[in-house]
Amino acid sequence: MWNCLIVLVERAMFVLYGSRFAFRVNMAAPLVPLQRFCKLASLHVCGRRRLWSASVATPPSLYKRLLLALTQRFYDVEILLNWRSQLKSQALQKKNAYYHYTQEHYGDNVASAYFILNMHGSFRYAGQSEWFRSDSSGKFSWDFVNQKDSLLEEVDLGRTVINQMGLGNLVGNPLRTLSLRGCHEVDDWALARLHVFQDTLEELDISCCPHITIGGLAALRNLKGLRRLNVSSLPRLGSPGLVIIMLEEMLPLCQVTAKGYDLSLTQLGGN
Amino acid sequence: MLTWRNMHVTVRTVSGILNSFRVIRSRECMCAHGRIRTFTTGRILHNKFFKDLENQFNAARDKVADALPGSQWSPFEMNPNLPPERADIVIIGGGVIGWSIAYWLKKKERVRDGVKVIVVEKDPTYSQASTVLSAGGIRQQFSLTENIQLSLASADFMRNINEHLGVLNQEPVDLQFNHSGYLFVANESVAHIMEENYSTQRLAGAKVSLLSPVQLKEKFPWINTEDVALASYGLENEGWFDPWTLLNAFRQKAISMGVIQSIGEVTGFNCTLNRMDTVDGETVDVKRIKHVNVRMPNSREYQPVECAIVVNAAGAFSAKLVDMMGIGTGPKDTLSGMALPVEPRKRFIYVFNCPDGPGLDCPFLVDYSGIYFRREGLGGNYITGTSPEEDAEPDVSNLDVDHEFFQEKIWPSLAHRVPAFESLKVTSAWAGYYDYNTFDQNAILGIHPLAQNMFFATGFSGHGLQQSPAAGRAVAELILDGSYQTLDLNGLGFQRIMAKEPLLEKNIV
Numbered sequence A: 001m002w003n004c005l006i007v008l009v010e011r012a013m014f015v016l017y018g019s020r021f022a023f024r025v026n027m028a029a030p031l032v033p034l035q036r037f038c039k040l041a042s043l044h045v046c047g048r049r050r051l052w053s054a055s056v057a058t059p060p061s062l063y064k065r066l067l068l069a070l071t072q073r074f075y076d077v078e079i080l081l082n083w084r085s086q087l088k089s090q091a092l093q094k095k096n097a098y099y100h101y102t103q104e105h106y107g108d109n110v111a112s113a114y115f116i117l118n119m120h121g122s123f124r125y126a127g128q129s130e131w132f133r134s135d136s137s138g139k140f141s142w143d144f145v146n147q148k149d150s151l152l153e154e155v156d157l158g159r160t161v162i163n164q165m166g167l168g169n170l171v172g173n174p175l176r177t178l179s180l181r182g183c184h185e186v187d188d189w190a191l192a193r194l195h196v197f198q199d200t201l202e203e204l205d206i207s208c209c210p211h212i213t214i215g216g217l218a219a220l221r222n223l224k225g226l227r228r229l230n231v232s233s234l235p236r237l238g239s240p241g242l243v244i245i246m247l248e249e250m251l252p253l254c255q256v257t258a259k260g261y262d263l264s265l266t267q268l269g270g271n
Numbered sequence B: 001m002l003t004w005r006n007m008h009v010t011v012r013t014v015s016g017i018l019n020s021f022r023v024i025r026s027r028e029c030m031c032a033h034g035r036i037r038t039f040t041t042g043r044i045l046h047n048k049f050f051k052d053l054e055n056q057f058n059a060a061r062d063k064v065a066d067a068l069p070g071s072q073w074s075p076f077e078m079n080p081n082l083p084p085e086r087a088d089i090v091i092i093g094g095g096v097i098g099w100s101i102a103y104w105l106k107k108k109e110r111v112r113d114g115v116k117v118i119v120v121e122k123d124p125t126y127s128q129a130s131t132v133l134s135a136g137g138i139r140q141q142f143s144l145t146e147n148i149q150l151s152l153a154s155a156d157f158m159r160n161i162n163e164h165l166g167v168l169n170q171e172p173v174d175l176q177f178n179h180s181g182y183l184f185v186a187n188e189s190v191a192h193i194m195e196e197n198y199s200t201q202r203l204a205g206a207k208v209s210l211l212s213p214v215q216l217k218e219k220f221p222w223i224n225t226e227d228v229a230l231a232s233y234g235l236e237n238e239g240w241f242d243p244w245t246l247l248n249a250f251r252q253k254a255i256s257m258g259v260i261q262s263i264g265e266v267t268g269f270n271c272t273l274n275r276m277d278t279v280d281g282e283t284v285d286v287k288r289i290k291h292v293n294v295r296m297p298n299s300r301e302y303q304p305v306e307c308a309i310v311v312n313a314a315g316a317f318s319a320k321l322v323d324m325m326g327i328g329t330g331p332k333d334t335l336s337g338m339a340l341p342v343e344p345r346k347r348f349i350y351v352f353n354c355p356d357g358p359g360l361d362c363p364f365l366v367d368y369s370g371i372y373f374r375r376e377g378l379g380g381n382y383i384t385g386t387s388p389e390e391d392a393e394p395d396v397s398n399l400d401v402d403h404e405f406f407q408e409k410i411w412p413s414l415a416h417r418v419p420a421f422e423s424l425k426v427t428s429a430w431a432g433y434y435d436y437n438t439f440d441q442n443a444i445l446g447i448h449p450l451a452q453n454m455f456f457a458t459g460f461s462g463h464g465l466q467q468s469p470a471a472g473r474a475v476a477e478l479i480l481d482g483s484y485q486t487l488d489l490n491g492l493g494f495q496r497i498m499a500k501e502p503l504l505e506k507n508i509v
Helices: A002-021 A034-043 A062-073 A075-095 A100-106 A108-118 A188-197 A214-222 A240-250 B002-018 B021-034 B042-067 B096-108 B145-159 B161-165 B188-204 B213-219 B243-256 B315-325 B403-417 B464-481
Strands: A122-125 A131-133 A152-156 A177-179 A203-205 A228-230 A255-257 B089-092 B117-121 B182-186 B208-211 B230-234 B260-263 B265-277 B283-295 B302-306 B309-312 B342-353 B364-366 B371-376 B381-386 B425-437 B444-447 B454-458
Touching: A062 A075, A100 A108, A108 A122, A108 A131, A108 A152, A188 A214, A214 A240, A240 A255, B089 B096, B096 B117, B096 B243, B096 B454, B096 B464, B145 B161, B145 B188, B145 B464, B161 B243, B182 B188, B188 B208, B188 B230, B208 B213, B213 B230, B243 B464, B265 B315, B309 B315, B309 B464, B315 B342, B315 B425, B315 B454, B342 B403, B371 B403, B381 B403, B403 B425, B444 B464, B454 B464
Parallel strands: A152 A177, A177 A203, A203 A228, A228 A255, B089 B117, B089 B309, B117 B260, B182 B364, B309 B454
Antiparallel strands: A122 A131, A122 A152, B182 B230, B208 B230, B265 B283, B283 B302, B342 B381, B342 B425, B364 B371, B371 B381, B444 B454
């Protein structure tokens, strides 16, 4: 819906200002019908923070190319698109903000539990076997409010929008298992914050996180108590085989799982 | 016979005239293909005339479009590479500090195009610039609170670098930040300094931990801990990154916000002079810069840029600009004799390969003897360096590397600290300048009392890169807001140089 509005405004700007630039705009922009654009725009996935961060392998779609052309010609389009990406990142920061109110009134543990449930994650208390999670529509039971003294032991935040700021909500819990599988916003700086769990953390799952690189994996040096580490399918690792070996050397007691890489040896040219 | 042929041709002509333009053309082509000469004059010349007319009309339309306002054409021949004739703020020096200040100035202006900023850089290849030749480390383990705060703020900036420096249509900025931390190793004689620094750092918000020799050996089995009394290890916000990426990110973003880049060398200033008396009865000349003369590369042509404020971010060569203004030439111990105490100092960095060296957990290790090393990539390569003794400073006229220095000064300490480094092979080396503050090895931010509108952002003595985002913001606040807004860095101004009270930093690498 928002995208349709954007496209309508863009089209209006083009119509309004198009005539003024008749002499200089040499390229004839393809004037595709507006309805088709709206449909395409609504299909466009809005989860990304940046518009043009698609990999180089896939060429940008017609919609993206048109937006790029308009951005290069009109300040208005550029400002609107900037606002759109700023609003998205602000919404993300709001979701990951520190739950100060809850922490003041109910204590650290309840604040962490509330944060995890709001992010659509799940957790388990130490000494209990029951997992607290929210269902598909986002509803969850409020039993955790009564358990002010229970400490979190296992946390599953896979496929959520948690980022490095959001991890500040989990500080203070003696976590033994943490899963950040498939989180798009977890990057190297988030891994650098994990040192607060260095005494207790035993299992860490950071597979399928697209923004983690070797620099962030170096930050795991502090987690000397780690026993199981899952680093499968990290697309930004340049030489995964070497990285796995170095991780195993850095964390000798840890069992490193790394699937989803092509570890076959390639023949180099020459003798 | 002839008559028949002529009649045939005439019939063709008549039919040609009666037919349409397109048919004529195709018939012409057919005729040309069939090699039949047509003697028609009327229709074809008529069409050629119209085609010519159309071309002439197009040419005339292009000329009119060029001459309209908004086009690049002008009746005078001008060198397009000259900087503009006037600007609000001229930043001399296109390193990371200069571009950081330019970016923050544009970020803080409240109106679009509120300030016109020009960044003047003499060498677009950055062959001698300190930024790109640095080791690229960032740490919070300083002894001065201002330094710790600057580094912390810069780390916070780099944490969200895409929100700050992301340009809409470009790839996201990837600093290649290695979060490996710094490890300072101290013997008994300096352990107490390390403990004092630790409390200062914790107070300022840095995440540092102290390690005993036993804990150190446990964490890093490859270290030789026999003379180690204490070690200080950074847990977060410390490591190293790619300085070229940061410089380019600042530059692209600043240019996209409207900063003008000018390639040229500053050869002089036009100033107005105010002769004044100080409280002590000394007569001083207070100068105000009116024009900055920017000379084009490989040419004698220069452009006097009229400006309101000049920022000296020239790094190792900042003192030359102050000499151009004629400041600091008076007798010593007077205000007019207070020059900028910044001079270039050459530092070497050597790259070596050691297959048995420390792995992924190798931090940026700084020994108490002054040597440092860090891992570079994953192939067993490391880079190392040290600060030479005060009296053994290398010659700064060129950037040649002294390989004997490695053999004599660095390798023994390196092998002593990490036994695996007894067998290594030096693969490469380079040299770069520190903009060394001979007074107290800390940054100089602020205005010189004798230069009314020249702001200084220099003298970082080896930590300019890691403090650049925060220092840029501080100088932009000074210029646009009149005083520091986020970090209080009044201690880093010229007051301390005037009062001769050095603000010593005990942890210079």
